[in-house]
Amino acid sequence: MSITDVQPNTKISEFVSTASSFECLREIDPEIYDLTVREIKRQADMVRLIPSENYTSAAVMQAMATPFCNKYSEGYPGKRYYEGNELVDMVENICRERAKALFGADHANVQSHSGSPANMATYFALMKPGDKVLGMHLPSGGHLTHGWNVNFSGILYDTAFYGCNTEQGITGMDPDTGMLDYDEIARIARNFRPNVIFAGGTAYPRAWDFKRFREIADEVDAYLVADIAHVNGLIIGGVHPDPVPYADVVTSTTHKAIRGPRGGFILCKNRPMKDDPSASLPDRIDKAVFPTLQGGPHNNTIAALAVCFAEAATEEFRQYARQIVANAQALARELTDLGWHLVTGGTDNHLILVDVMKSVKIPGKPFAKALYTAGLETNFNSVPNDPRKPFSPSGLRIGTPATTSRGFKETEMVQIARWMDRVAKACKKDGKDYIFDEMVLGDIRSEVLALCTDPRFPVPGIDI
Ligand SMILES: Cc1ncc(COP(=O)(O)O)c(C=O)c1O
16 A cells, blocks of 8 residues: 555554654663663653643654655655655655644744754844844843843844843843833934844743833834744743734743744744845745755654644643743742742743742752752853853743643742742852752652652653
């Protein structure tokens, strides 16, 4: 039987030994099999509080482990450089249409290998090297690709930032509250005259006012790019402002709140380019992804992304997105009640930026390490106007997409805040070192493990 003759819904095991059972892996490569099993267990047994991580569904992982990974398909549906892409074309078309429907966008490109390449393609589509970009300052909560000097964006383009750093003269964020100051961002834009403005970040715990960014971009005739890597799922759930009506281009990763495979996508308006009205923005974006930046797309990832978009289009997902925010706010409330200092005083979204130094006089890095020993997985992070260096900053970034995926609710959030508080109280400063009481960390680890192995909180996609 030829593969194209297959009836819909035919069981796949008739053709391939399913990767999800890992049997072949165990036989062929016991070393990698063993590490895989340990990573499965590690992910299940920790309370995952890294706001940029999540658990994908079994369906998404199964789509990733398909023979679509074997196929080369440089180009786009209907215009490939290789034969044999009739089914790949169907997968990519389904994925693009689902992305457009989910976000209400004119055009979708789903080939970017990840969030950074999606941003890079957007730079190439909208600007020439040497042109000007205004983005959020990395230590104030922005991303490397929004103009930071060690990244392609800071190397190839002329950059300016909004954020808060008194030493470096960075403004655009209220130094007392940590909130974006849109009037000041408008002033920076008027002085700098950027070609592109990026709205979006990695550690800003408040909603992005994309309408206001549009007004600023219009005033200086800049393109507006909304990078929704962190808040994509919340936008779908209606619990974060929607950039699609305002931004020329929307870029995103696919593996954070939206709960897909590791990848990226780009949405854009169907509009002519400013430098050449005969050229269209969708066409420029597509050409920037391929052939400017990438070769063959990762078709298995695109198949998995299509599955992710189908899952995200359900009422169940919208409910999940609402719970992410409710959980983050419950966690923020309890930490505040326990006397912790949160940047901006709380959260509107999925993440909380804790000023650990100001709260308990412990830098973010040793605190994150101690939390990990206790079973709480987080990451240390700079806070706006951080007096400490980026490799040992003052803050800790935590978020709720992953814990919400396993069914944690407000009660568990209160418990997490109390564990964090207990870890801090177990710390003594010894000279330059921060020493945590191992017994206390061990006790908390046992409590965390009990919660993680509670059958009420299974990890999606991981069946132990
Ligand atoms: C706002 C933002 N943009 C882009 C990226 C880059 O994504 P990736 O790590 O997939 O390249 C990230 C990842 O953390 C992000 O938070």
